[in-house]
Amino acid sequence: MPDNLFRLPGVDCRHFCRGRCLLAEHRNPGLNPENACRVIDRLGRRFDDFLERADNLSLSEEQASRLWEARFPAILAREGDCRDYLPDDTNSFPDCRHAADTLCLLAFPRCAGRCSHFARPDSATERDKDGSAS
Ligand code: SF4
Numbered sequence: 549m550p551d552n553l554f555r556l557p558g559v560d561c562r563h564f565c566r567g568r569c570l571l572a573e574h575r576n577p578g579l580n581p582e583n584a585c586r587v588i589d590r591l592g593r594r595f596d597d598f599l600e601r602a603d604n605l606s607l608s609e610e611q612a613s614r615l616w617e618a619r620f621p622a623i624l625a626r627e628g629d630c631r632d633y634l635p636d637d638t639n640s641f642p643d644c645r646h647a648a649d650t651l652c653l654l655a656f657p658r659c660a661g662r663c664s665h666f667a668r669p670d671s672a673t674e675r676d677k678d679g680s681a682s
């Protein structure tokens with residue numbers, strides 16, 4: 549009989565997010581670029597490039613802001629494509645069903661039920677207790 553038949557669901561775990569386990573990200577936030585939403589990541593890079601160029605051209609904040617707004621639709625058309633995108637019904641960008649803040653949930657393993665790393669949202673982490681992450 550499969551092992552996970554005996555496991556309680558992990559939905560109450562602090563690392564659980566819509567069926568996925570975010571433990572690795574919570575242990576090392578931002579460390580693995582593969583965990584980031586590719587669309588947000590690419591747009592962030594384009595924005596950084598743009599800021600650098602605007603700085604080199606000594607544009608004022610207002611000029612840079614107007615220029616970015618004017619260019620954004622074309623940049624979005626070029627960089628906003630994702631083969632895994634699934635439309636959601638939110639007001640947040642990229643309004644994708646797989647997005648959780650700036651992360652892509654598809655990058656994370658499915659939670660197969662409560663494991664030894666299960667922790668309630670309000671419980672002290674092992675980092676709190678002994679200096680290591682939970
Ligand atoms: S599936 Fe959604 S969250 Fe994941 S990279 Fe694509 S747009 Fe971003």
Ligand code: SF4
Nearest residue numbers: 558561569659662663
């Ligand atoms: S119960 Fe275990 S596998 Fe499931 S989300 Fe929590 S830490 Fe991850």
